[in-house]
Structures are given as structure tokens and as C-alpha cells.
Amino acid sequence: MKNNISQQLFEKAKQYFPGGVNSPVRAFRSVGGVPVFMEKGKGAHVWDADGNEYIDYCGSWGPLILGHANDKVLSAVSKTMQNGTSFGAPTRLENELAELIIGNNRFLEKIRFVSSGTEAVMSAIRLARGFTGRNKILKFEGCYHGHSDSLLVKAGSGLVTFGNTSSAGVPKSFVEETIVVPLNSMQGIEEAFVKFKDQIACIIIEPIPANNGLLLQDRMYLQFLRDTCTKHGTLIIFDEVISGFRIGFEGAAGYYDIKPDIVTYGKIIGGGFPVGAYGASKEIMASISPDGNVYQAGTLSGNPVAMSAGIAQLTECLKPNFYQELEAKTKLLVDGLSEIHTNNFKVFSIGSIFWIAFTEKHHIKAAEEIDAESMRYFKTLFHQLLESGIYLGPSGYEVGFVNEAHTSADIQRTVEVFKESLI
Numbered sequence: 001m002k003n004n005i006s007q008q009l010f011e012k013a014k015q016y017f018p019g020g021v022n023s024p025v026r027a028f029r030s031v032g033g034v035p036v037f038m039e040k041g042k043g044a045h046v047w048d049a050d051g052n053e054y055i056d057y058c059g060s061w062g063p064l065i066l067g068h069a070n071d072k073v074l075s076a077v078s079k080t081m082q083n084g085t086s087f088g089a090p091t092r093l094e095n096e097l098a099e100l101i102i103g104n105n106r107f108l109e110k111i112r113f114v115s116s117g118t119e120a121v122m123s124a125i126r127l128a129r130g131f132t133g134r135n136k137i138l139k140f141e142g143c144y145h146g147h148s149d150s151l152l153v154k155a156g157s158g159l160v161t162f163g164n165t166s167s168a169g170v171p172k173s174f175v176e177e178t179i180v181v182p183l184n185s186m187q188g189i190e191e192a193f194v195k196f197k198d199q200i201a202c203i204i205i206e207p208i209p210a211n212n213g214l215l216l217q218d219r220m221y222l223q224f225l226r227d228t229c230t231k232h233g234t235l236i237i238f239d240e241v242i243s244g245f246r247i248g249f250e251g252a253a254g255y256y257d258i259k260p261d262i263v264t265y266g267k268i269i270g271g272g273f274p275v276g277a278y279g280a281s282k283e284i285m286a287s288i289s290p291d292g293n294v295y296q297a298g299t300l301s302g303n304p305v306a307m308s309a310g311i312a313q314l315t316e317c318l319k320p321n322f323y324q325e326l327e328a329k330t331k332l333l334v335d336g337l338s339e340i341h342t343n344n345f346k347v348f349s350i351g352s353i354f355w356i357a358f359t360e361k362h363h364i365k366a367a368e369e370i371d372a373e374s375m376r377y378f379k380t381l382f383h384q385l386l387e388s389g390i391y392l393g394p395s396g397y398e399v400g401f402v403n404e405a406h407t408s409a410d411i412q413r414t415v416e417v418f419k420e421s422l423i
């Protein structure tokens, strides 16, 4: 595989950006080697700067549920752009996207558009604190919620801990308001509510945890969290930045049929443009400025170009059988890969999300159950796949995404390449 041009671009990028990148995982540190610089994408395929072609399962980390450069998204965007790219004033497109979302979701009455998943979560946390008048928040080890200060925390030792900061630059006093509990632990939750009774503003969870492997929870556990929150006047936030519009149009809330108090979205909602959103009941959203006293704003919030991309993409998602077909296609891939048994190779999946792991376990529900040692197998596999034209996110902790544009030929080819690489 030629990669001279990617190498040259990376050398240059290292002069400009820390690690040569604008988001850390892109630097290939966990798999080694030189990041592939992308040049173009169409459907399920991408081409790098050296002209190599790949079947892409990263999908820009989840947003591209229709694949790259989807014609309907492109034409909506270019039509909108002809009339200007931003006004900092309301446009009809915000109403249209909101109507599409709220009209097809049983769990939301009002939303607010922002520009990233991080911003959506940060705002949702502020809303939960403002609404309840409480300071502490509870998160789970193994869930990622973007890079705002109070969420850059990891568990200390013990079942219920205040987080240790997982980044320099986050004051200890911030993370002292963040309680960290292992996923799938009822005892941890019960202890936390004994210790911090009436102080916990919200529990935040990825109802389908997909940022540290795929740590699928039992429905019963999510219901337990819902009930615990109701009992204590705590809000439950479903961070659906990945799962929203991916596991069905109503995301994990719809899939499990559990009503969260606040939901956050990102990724798919913007059709490949920078959009995030948070939403809740009218009553909770009444706390947001200018109706209420929880401040939140954005120069490019509800940007018309991004809104039209979101409208075009979500309109496709709402077509009959969209998710059934996506799931059936993913099943082809997962069934094909499940015939491989080398080094305890396993594929975990839900909807159109899949995760490759090397483990003896048949269920993995908490971060601590992932064997860091096994990542060396992923590292080798990743490069073999890359050489053979399959592009995965460059870390064994990341999930892959099947999108509408993957053909059965793509899936077949992928299964073949995995077999050649692993057996």
C-alpha cells in the first residue's frame, strides 16, 4: 500500500497541530503508523490522498448513516447555501428540523440546537443543575460524554468515588461534584444515593454505551436507574449522541421504551455537519434562557446549512423499513464475522453498531471487563484490514457503523478480508 502522500501530509500537520491532528484518536497512537489522510468519500467508500480505496466503517465516527456525499444531503445543502450560510437570526429550517424530530419522538416536547455533542451534554448538565437546584452529577465509568470539564473524570478506587480528573487542566474542585460508578452496578447507585441523598442533580448515561467498546446494559438496569431517579427527584439524562437516530429514530429511549428526562443528540442529527441538540419536556426546557434562568447560547446554533443537512438525512431515516434494512445488513456482517474463532475473536452488536473484541467473554457490561492486553490483536488486525481496503476507527475501543450505503458486496468483501487476515 502506498502512503507517501499521507506521510508527507502528516509531517506537515505535525508542525501545525498537537500530534498532527485536531482530535486525538485520529493520530493513530493506539494502532501505530501514519494516519490515512482522506481525500474523498462516496457512499460506503473513501479514498485517501495516495489514491487507496477503502470500505469505510468509521463513517466519521457515526454521523454518516446514509454514507458519504449522499446526493439528497448534498443537494439540500447547496440549495440552502445559495441564500447565505449564517444569519444569527432564526430561520424556518430550524422549525423544520425540530418538527421532524419532535413529531416523531414520544420523549421530547422542546429542543435546543447547538453545534456539537460536547456542547449538548454540557448544556444538559447545566439544565439539570439549574432545574433541580442541586450540584452533584453521577456518571458511569466507561461512558464518554464529550470533553467538558465536569465530565472528564475517571473512577478512583472503590465502588462509588469522586472522579479523578482524566485531563490536566480540570480543577479538582470541579470533579468533586462528579460521582463515578461502574456500569451495570446497582449497588454503586444505591450507595451513591445513600451518601449523597438530595444532592444529585442528574444521572447521565449512554443508554447504549459505545465509546469504550460496546457495553450493552440490560433493560432492567436502565429501568432501575429511571426508577431511582424518579424516587429521588434526580433527572436522568440519556446521552444519545451516538445512539440517537441510529438505534431507530427514537434512539435508545425508544428501543428500551424508557423515558429519559433530558436527551442529548449529536452526530447523525447534523447529516455530517456540526450539530448537537438537547431536549426535554416543556416544563424542564422552560428553565432555559430566555424563558428561564439557565443560560445557553451559540453564534452558529441552528445554522441553516447544517439544519438542511440534518433535515435531508433524518427524512431518509424516517422512510419505512429504513432501520430494519440497516439492521438486516449489519446482521449479515456480524453473522459472517462470527464464524471466525481465532484468538477469541468476537463481534458484539446492536442495530447498526458493532464492536470487535478479542475476549473469552460472551457479554461485556462494564469497562473493567475489557482486557487492555487484548488490544494488541486489534492493532495487528487493524493494519491488515487497512492494507486490504477496510477502514475502521483506529482504536480497539471504538465501535464500527454500518450505513445505508454499504452494499451486500461490501459486506461480503469485508467478511472475506477479515477471514484472510485472522485465519
Ligand SMILES: *Cc1c(COP(=O)(O)O)cnc(C)c1O
Residues within 6 Å of the ligand: 116, 117, 118, 119, 121, 144, 145, 146, 147, 206, 211, 239, 240, 241, 242, 266, 267, 276
Ligand atoms: C461523540 C460523543 C459526544 C461528543 O460529541 P462531539 O460532537 O464529539 O463533541 C458526547 N457523547 C457521546 C455519547 C458521544 O458519542
